[in-house]
Amino acid sequence: MLQPVAVGSKTLADYTHICGRDLIEEIRALAEPLKGARVLHLSATAFGGGVAEILYTLVPLMKDVGLEVEWQVIYGREEFFNATKLMHNALQGAPDDLTEAQWDTWQRYNEMNSRELVGGWDVALVHDPQPAAVFQLVPEKAKGWIWRCHIDVSTPNPATIQRLLPYIKDYPQSVFHVPDYVPEGMGGTVNIVPPAIDPLAPKNMALSPDDASYVCQQFGIDVDRPLITQVSRFDPWKDPLGVIDAYRIVKEELPEVQLALVGSMASDDPEGWDFFNATIAHAGGDPDIHILNNFNNVGAIEVNAFQSHSDVLVQKSTREGFGLTVTEAIWKGRPFIGGNVGGIPLQIENGISGYLVDSVDSCAARALDILKDPALGKALGRRGKEHVRKNFLTPRYLRDYLKIFSELQSSNSR
Ligand code: UDP
Numbered sequence: 001m002l003q004p005v006a007v008g009s010k011t012l013a014d015y016t017h018i019c020g021r022d023l024i025e026e027i028r029a030l031a032e033p034l035k036g037a038r039v040l041h042l043s044a045t046a047f048g049g050g051v052a053e054i055l056y057t058l059v060p061l062m063k064d065v066g067l068e069v070e071w072q073v074i075y076g077r078e079e080f081f082n083a084t085k086l087m088h089n090a091l092q093g094a095p096d097d098l099t100e101a102q103w104d105t106w107q108r109y110n111e112m113n114s115r116e117l118v119g120g121w122d123v124a125l126v127h128d129p130q131p132a133a134v135f136q137l138v139p140e141k142a143k144g145w146i147w148r149c150h151i152d153v154s155t156p157n158p159a160t161i162q163r164l165l166p167y168i169k170d171y172p173q174s175v176f177h178v179p180d181y182v183p184e185g186m187g188g189t190v191n192i193v194p195p196a197i198d199p200l201a202p203k204n205m206a207l208s209p210d211d212a213s214y215v216c217q218q219f220g221i222d223v224d225r226p227l228i229t230q231v232s233r234f235d236p237w238k239d240p241l242g243v244i245d246a247y248r249i250v251k252e253e254l255p256e257v258q259l260a261l262v263g264s265m266a267s268d269d270p271e272g273w274d275f276f277n278a279t280i281a282h283a284g285g286d287p288d289i290h291i292l293n294n295f296n297n298v299g300a301i302e303v304n305a306f307q308s309h310s311d312v313l314v315q316k317s318t319r320e321g322f323g324l325t326v327t328e329a330i331w332k333g334r335p336f337i338g339g340n341v342g343g344i345p346l347q348i349e350n351g352i353s354g355y356l357v358d359s360v361d362s363c364a365a366r367a368l369d370i371l372k373d374p375a376l377g378k379a380l381g382r383r384g385k386e387h388v389r390k391n392f393l394t395p396r397y398l399r400d401y402l403k404i405f406s407e408l409q410s411s412n413s414r
Contacts, residue, residue, distance in 0.1 A: 010060035030402040031065035044130035057198035090160035144408030147171040196397035203300035215305035229310040249364035330384035335377035353384035
């Protein structure tokens with residue numbers, strides 16, 4: 001019933017020229033005593049959103065260094081994903097908690113998946129709250145357990161976190177992006193490890209300016225006019241409506257500006273389509289607003305092309321766990337403006353490697369600054385890219401996980 005995900009293969013050595021020999025050697029040394037360890041990644045979806053994005057790179061690299069890794073996706077129907085989406089929103093601070101029936105649904109699907117889960121793992125890495133109860137239900141199925149939280153739980157709905165806490169607090173190891181996200185009452189060892197992107201994946205590999213504009217042109221962009229882009233799921237926290245409002249302010253001063261909202265629909269996000277339609281309605285038929293999603297053939301290369309070609313990249317979130325789209329954007333060396341929330345300030349130093357904004361007006365003002373001064377944009381972009389190279393590429397992330405696996409291994413043998 002749990003679906004294994006096929007991830008293809010990647011080779012750590014290919015990253016040496018980008019990340020440096022020292023890091024690659026450190027990884028190999030850490031991996032040596034872990035060779036042959038059986039590692040399970042358990043998540044809610046193999047498509048859409050940051051978790052899937054990360055696992056398509058991390059899993060092949062873990063295999064490449066000698067671990068036996070599988071990624072499995074839990075079984076769930078609409079009623080389950082409706083409940084978990086609500087839980088996700090409540091954990092990020094939305095006022096509605098799950099109803100008693102929805103908590104039951106969450107518990108029931110976790111029980112079902114726990115029963116079906118095959119045991120014998122050295123490490124089970126459980127991603128996010130959807131499958132979080134598995135550890136409590138079947139602790140015997142893995143020797144070591146890690147709960148990986150990808151969302152911002154700094155100001156959760158109190159009722160929701162209290163109800164979830166008994167299921168997550170006893171994981172021997174947990175991993176959060178930043179210290180602020182760790183809920184009170186976590187037992188076990190808490191690790192702070194931000195995620196990372198794969199510089200060699202089609203979404204992030206170097207595209208020539210010609211190739212990038214050639215792709216954008218095919219989606220109706222006039223490549224000779226300025227373009228502002230936001231890439232993200234259609235989700236209220238990502239604030240695409242605010243991006244449209246900011247674009248309108250920019251357009252008053254620069255009528256030639258265009259906007260692209262590029263968004264993927266995730267299979268575990270039933271709200272996505274409603275909000276997609278709301279975004280289209282907000283655009284009001286403006287021919288210079290291009291709203292695209294993965295059902296219009298916008299895949300990884302196209303996201304890369306939009307990020308590489310745009311004059312300004314925006315992630316105007318009002319909540320953001322980490323924001324892989326931010327990392328991806330600045331890796332392209334383009335000027336970036338992001339909401340001053342969640343994981344975004346971790347990636348952007350305001351005024352140095354991009355801009356952090358708190359409102360539609362300041363987003364528009366910063367976009368105008370950049371559009372009017374290309375040299376400014378270039379300088380911001382260059383510094384941003386260096387910051388990503390040092391801190392947010394997958395080999396560093398792999399190293400941090402291997403350290404946690406080693407700790408689990410040594411605590412098991414004590
Ligand atoms: N994404 C994509 N196509 C889109 C929109 C988003 O491939 O049209 C990807 C995006 O490039 C990023 C991930 O989905 O890798 C979103 O991760 P992020 O951490 O930004 O946000 P989340 O969706 O997990 O809240």
